Amino acid sequence: MNKYHFDEIDVGRKEGFDIVISQEMMDSFRKITGDCNPLHNDIQFAVSQGYQNSVSYGMLTASFLSTLAGVYLPGMYSLIHSVSVDFVKPVIVGDELHVEGEVIEKDERFNTILLKVKITNGSNAKVVRGKMRIGVSK
């Protein structure tokens, strides 16, 4: 786990990691949230809607932004203040994703950093783009 303090972070710093959206993650996410929508739980329904397999919950994909902030950038001394994400392409169960953030702003008044975030799939297509404001201890 990274442990960057506010003063150790410069604009332009990047961190990223890879994950695979598994059926087990989907099952756990459904148990947590109770979101039993068939697009995410019924392959036949998903296929009838034009997908090759169940579609990942968008908010499951977005959950890895928690890991990006809490483990990678800035890591230990972070608290997420706000998140905005566009789901620009569907994520299919089994997809390998790369989650990445880059510091594009530092606010010295409030000790916050602004990350530009993107998540890309195995074909290097962007599936999520967004921004995240994070408080970081001095």
Next chain:
Amino acid sequence: MNKYHFDEIDVGRKEGFDIVISQEMMDSFRKITGDCNPLHNDIQFAVSQGYQNSVSYGMLTASFLSTLAGVYLPGMYSLIHSVSVDFVKPVIVGDELHVEGEVIEKDERFNTILLKVKITNGSNAKVVRGKMRIGVSK
């Protein structure tokens, strides 16, 4: 599960539900994401930072917006296009939350609705506010 089609939804429609952020949810979220940040996993660390108990992952709290869209409003025929959320107050493990959305815009060109969302705690204090754009089948 609600099954509203685009044409059945009017601006002003509201839906909501209650949940409790449990330790089990926290454990499952950590297993999914690998976010082992101590603010969410180490009560002593959380207390040292001024909290009464572990702090809920913001993205876990936000995960219930998946349920709001996929089960309640509009329900079955939905696909989330974008989400933006501000975490305006920390959520502590054990907190009872009310998750609510209200349709504030319909876009007839793209069959999308815009929800204003808020999540409040047991003291009726807002912990999350945001917006969510959702595609809905005709």
